Amino acid sequence: MSKPLIVFGATSFVGQILCRYLHELNQDGSLNWLMAARSEEKLKKLQQELSGPHQPQYRLADAANETQLKALCEEADVVISTVGPYALYGEPLIKACVESGTDYCDLTGETQWIRRMIERYESQAQESGSRIVHCCGFDSIPSDLGVWYLQQQSQKELDAPCQHVKMRVRKFKGGFSGGTVASMMNVAKEAAADPALRRELQDPYSLCPPDNKPAVRQHKITAARDDDVDSWIAPFVMEGINTRVVHRSNALLGYPWGQDFLYDEAVMTGGDAKGQSRAKRTARGQTLMMLGFALPPLRWLMGRFLPKPGEGPSPEMQRTGFFDLVFVGHTAGGKTIRTFVYGERDPGYGATARMLGQAALCLSRDIDRDKVAGGFWTPASALGNHLIQRLEQHAGMRFSTDPVSAEAPQS
Ligand SMILES: NC(=O)c1ccc[n+]([C@@H]2O[C@H](COP(=O)([O-])OP(=O)(O)OC[C@H]3O[C@@H](n4cnc5c(N)ncnc54)[C@H](OP(=O)(O)O)[C@@H]3O)[C@@H](O)[C@H]2O)c1
Known part of the structure; x- marks a missing residue:
């Protein structure tokens, strides 16, 4: 019998949803998996x-x-971790995985921690054969595989990759858990104390190899009108991690989309005057939230009202949530293509748990070691179309050239 998948952090908010999902998938007993906490x-x-x-x-x-x-890693085929904030608790498990050659997937969105892990453990992972895939949840699978999918369609239909891709959130319904709030607060706290980290967090290429030297500047999204989607747009809260992961995929794949590839993300707020004020409010709200997380008295105050570790969206919200994304790509020759990614269930929990489970199953069952060797990978560069197929078959997601709903977008 093959070695089991082990869910470490099985008792976390998102870990419990994942365990229920794996249990449901295992009605015939064909899935070998264990819980750990x-x-x-x-x-x-x-x-x-x-x-x-x-x-x-x-x-x-x-x-x-x-x-x-070490004992978990020796027993496991893949260790899935939901123990976060990862910057506080994650490193010993990465070390154990790379020492034992065990594969690993997680849900971190903490770029500063990912970069530290790559610097400290990448060469050891390459030697031992351990394949580490961070960001296997809502950040950053829909963005990373969404760009991967669009670029394949572009190659097929326009005979060229897109030099600039925009992801726009058409619609979104979901909530936050205490673990996510704790991770965001921890990043803001670390950044407040460290000017070098603040600069790093502004760098869209912070997860790319050091020899990555693009000659173009990434766009910084503010409240603005975007004619490509006929809507006002505002910054998207997950762009800080998603853009870094997409650029790392391009680098790890050998720059198939060009060294001057541009990628940005935003939320659509509507095409009329109300959309304009919503865009401005959303942009202001995000700046205030990050400021609040960074300043100790405000952090304490916000912490009293936000979900605590172990808390998160209700089962009803998890079931009725969804996300609806459009990707607009422009080739260097001026041609345009649009693709769509849709997912059922609350993005950060109901959908994330399924994405994480399928990413781990994909790594374990679909990806041979001679194709993807030991090292630090992204979802697109390691799992690509195999994962798209799994997400469409088993996780309520759709990657397509047509929108799932034709309604006017409202975030
Ligand atoms: N990428 C995404 O889309 C996405 C979505 C959701 C969550 N996340 C991330 O996933 C992580 C989990 O989120 P959550 O809301 O599920 O968090 P949570 O409910 O607060 O769970 C944190 C877990 O860490 C465990 N833990 C803490 N210290 C530990 C230790 N020393 N040894 C073993 N376990 C320890 C806790 O164990 P106990 O149960 O014993 O307290 C708990 O189960 C967070 O980092 C969050 O940011 C990412």
Whole structure:
């Protein structure tokens, strides 16, 4: 029997959704998987809920206990981690995976931590054969695979890659969990204390190899009109991670979209005057939120009203949430192409848990080591079309050249 997938952080808010999803997928017992976390009491409770003939087993492990992490890695085919903020708890597990040659997927969106892990462990991962794939949730699978899909369509229909791609959020319904809030607060806290990190967070190429030297400047999105989508637009809260991952994919794939490839993301707020004020409000709101996270008294105050670790969107919100994205690409020759990515369920939780589970299954079952060797990969560069196929078949997502809904966009 093959080695199991192990979900470390099984008792986290998103980890529990993932475990329920894997249990549902495993009705025939063909999926070998285990849960792991630090609290036996919480694991037992979750195990009882996942009843039936294929009830999952569990292992105990603390994120700081190297012996326990090593044992998990030796037993696992792929370790999936939802223990975050990753910048606080994630490094010992990365170290254990690269030392043992074990594959790994996670949900981090913390660019500064990813860069540190690449610097510290990439050569060891290449030697041991451990394949590390960060950002396997809403950030950044829809963006990374969305660009990958658009560029394939562009090559097919326009016979050239797009030199500039824009992702615009047409519609979006979802919420935040305490773990996501804690991760965002931790980045803001680290950045407030470190000017070099503040500069790094502004760099769209911060996850690219050091020899990446583009001759173009990325666009900084503000509240503005975008004629390509006939709408006002505002900054998108996930662009800080998604743009970095997309540029890293281009670099790891050998620059198939050009060294001067441009990518930006924004939220559509509507084409009329109301859309214009919504765009301005959204842009102001995001600046204020980041400022609030960075300043200790405001952080404390916001922390009282935002979800705490372990809390998140209700089951109803997880079920009824969705996301609807359009990608607009322009070739260097002035031709345009549009593609769409749609996903059922709350993007950060219901949809993210399925994306993470399918990314790990894809890495384990579909991707041979002679095609993708040890190292730090992105979802598109490691998993590409295999993952698109899985997401369409098992995760309620659609990648297409037609929009899922033709209605006028409202974010
Ligand atoms: N990319 C995306 O789209 C996306 C979406 C959702 C979440 N996320 C990220 O995923 C992570 C989890 O989010 P969440 O809302 O599920 O968080 P959460 O509910 O706060 O869970 C955090 C988990 O970390 C565990 N933990 C903390 N310290 C530990 C230690 N020393 N040893 C072992 N486990 C430890 C906690 O264990 P206990 O259960 O024992 O307390 C808990 O299960 C966050 O970093 C968040 O930013 C990303």
